[in-house]
Amino acid sequence: MSELDNIDRQLISILRTDARTSVSDLAKKINVSRATVQNRLTKLEKRNIITGYTILVSTETDDKMSLVRAHMNIEIKGSSTKNVKFALMSEPSVCSIHTTNGRWDMLVELQTSSLEEFDRILCRIRGIPEISTSETSILLSSHQVRS
Structure with missing residues (x-):
């Protein structure tokens, strides 16, 4: 993942915390356009850097x-x-x-x-x-x- 730039790393970091974060919210948090976020996510998925989105279930349930x-x-x-x-x-x-x-x-x-x-x-x-x-x-x- 050394070929990732700061925007890619920020996207991955936010999505690791909450994979349901909307493209609009990602754009606001990183201070880039929605189109930039969507293009970056698409490229990360095509390069198999992002291979899926998931949920975590609380161990307290x-x-x-x-x-x-x-x-x-x-x-x-x-x-x-x-x-x-x-x-x-x-x-x-x-x-x-x-x-x-x-x-x-x-x-x-x-x-x-x-x-x-x-x-x-x-x-x-x-x-x-x-x-x-x-x-x-x-x-x-x-x-x-x-x-």
């Missing part, structure tokens, strides 16, 4: 308290990363997939509504033929660190 969240480290047989990633993307309980270096080839973030569902998901994922081994840690508590 009642629904969140009943969720089971976990990180699953996966070792993949051979060069089957693409196949494993494709299989994982079809699992609704998979929140994100990260390729890594070192002992594990992939880190997968999981979220389910119960331990029973969590067990079923683990069985399905461990049944993917290209996965040689895995290790899963259930997240007990989380603490957000912001700069």
Whole structure:
């Protein structure tokens, strides 16, 4: 992202805080025209610097308290990363997939509504033929660190 200028960085910073910020509000905050903001956003999306917009759900909501969240480290047989990633993307309980270096080839973030569902998901994922081994840690508590 070194090719980004100050306007691009400001846009990304504001959108990281609130992805629903309107183009008009972005223009006012950065002190540029709406057309400039829209053109910049379009270019950032086309260059895959901005790849999507999302929401964050508060950890204080009642629904969140009943969720089971976990990180699953996966070792993949051979060069089957693409196949494993494709299989994982079809699992609704998979929140994100990260390729890594070192002992594990992939880190997968999981979220389910119960331990029973969590067990079923683990069985399905461990049944993917290209996965040689895995290790899963259930997240007990989380603490957000912001700069």
